[in-house]
Amino acid sequence: MLPGIAYAEGWGDKGAHGDSKEQGDLAGDTASASVEVEVTTSGSAEGGGSGRLTPVGNWSPPACWYAPKWTAEEAAQTRLDGMVDLSPQHDADNAESMKDKYIDGDHGAFNVEKNDKGYWWGAYKNPARLNDSASMECTEMPFWVDNGDEPPADIENVITPEILAQLAYEEIRIPEGTATLQPADDRLVVNLPTWVSLDDATFHPVSATASVDALGISATTTARPVGVRIDPGTDDAVTHPDSGQCPLGDGGIGQKRPAGAEGTPPCGVTYLRSSEATGPYPFQATVTWEVSWTGTNHPVPTDLPSGTFGTPQDVTVKEVQSVVR
Known part of the structure; x- marks a missing residue:
């Protein structure tokens, strides 16, 4: 709940303030028109x-x-x-x-x-x-x-x-889904391109609505995923594309690795050094969300600043030894 400002003149809210509601309810402790x-x-x-x-x-x-x-x-x-x-x-x-x-x-x-x-x-x-x-x-x-x-x-x-x-x-609460890495994040090897993708079943538009019932006004703010920035967690890596910015495409962000596919993925990373000496790399795919709102007497969506959110995940990169006879 939103506590009101406490005034010395006796207009401050009395008593302990309640905890925020699970659904994100914002209200003054003593307000009937919340x-x-x-x-x-x-x-x-x-x-x-x-x-x-x-x-x-x-x-x-x-x-x-x-x-x-x-x-x-x-x-x-x-x-x-x-x-x-x-x-x-x-x-x-x-x-x-x-x-x-x-x-x-x-x-x-x-x-x-x-x-x-x-x-x-x-x-x-x-x-x-x-x-x-x-x-x-x-x-x-x-x-x-x-x-x-x-x-x-x-x-x-x-x-x-x-x-x-x-x-x-x-x-607004963003899904905390992690990126899908192929090969799997415990089977990555040096110099082998890793395909990165985020499923649109997880990264879908989310919204929040705020209202003042007593005034009959409201506004809905919606965030839509538009792209992802890849951070390999080490300088000893190359991102694909070079910018590390992967746009939103059909079916989500990036692409799952087709069977037998070779070459450079549309969204991914190639690690150049094993993580065995340093421990797992803190890989992170940070999604950018475009944000807009509509509201009372304001039906046309208007932009608010974009936002970002990413969930880190540890990846282990191994070095495959080859034997020459």
């Missing part, structure tokens, strides 16, 4: 995975944002006592200002007479960036927004479908 993220997968392949995408470049979803958090009655029931108790911590002018805004308003304490007509909005922290100083930048005190109205224009980082799409990006 921000929810549900991880889904597309196609007929089984489920998603447990790996997170690493965005390409210096990019990350927002560290904090504002969204509906309390009904008027919830605010009155859970915040009034805390505000009164803590108000002596502040100077008289500040305490009086808070009292005027939240307790002696036109609609009673915390707008209770408008309970079904809007929400108090508050700050949320991104749980993946709790140690980031940027998560403390959402310092606006809770503010009221009537249903159907836009939040104040001068407040940045109010929740939108685009921000939801960025939050959903973090909730």
Whole structure:
């Protein structure tokens, strides 16, 4: 769950924060109008995975944002006592200002007479960036927004479908399938080309959807595999192609070695030195995923930064000795 920012004025969430839900649910502890993220997968392949995408470049979803958090009655029931108790911590002018805004308003304490007509909005922290100083930048005190109205224009980082799409990006889980090596990774030999492939039954598009039910907005972010970069785990190797970048083709990435095939594989590696002296090489096939999103009033897919994910696997390369008579 996404804990709200704790305010000295008594608007912080009380009690221990719960653990994140298995399905990636993001919500404020006391919010009835929560921000929810549900991880889904597309196609007929089984489920998603447990790996997170690493965005390409210096990019990350927002560290904090504002969204509906309390009904008027919830605010009155859970915040009034805390505000009164803590108000002596502040100077008289500040305490009086808070009292005027939240307790002696036109609609009673915390707008209770408008309970079904809007929400108090508050700050949320991104749980993946709790140690980031940027998560403390959402310092606006809770503010009221009537249903159907836009939040104040001068407040940045109010929740939108685009921000939801960025939050959903973090909730995407990538399958942790390993590359298929032929010959098998315990039968590799020096100077014999190794064919590398990744089956599209494992590396299929995956997506996550984020929504704010109270606002009726949502966004779906989808990642699609487009290629793989081969890292042999040693400089004593040659990749195929030379760039080490294998594109996505029919049936997946790379190609399984046909029976009796010789020559250079379309995607693969040739090891030039045995691993017997150093131990297994940490081979890794890192898949690049193109990411895009659609959402409320935004039906045309829009790109987000691509992401990468790779699962390392140890390979043993042997040297075959030939006898000349």
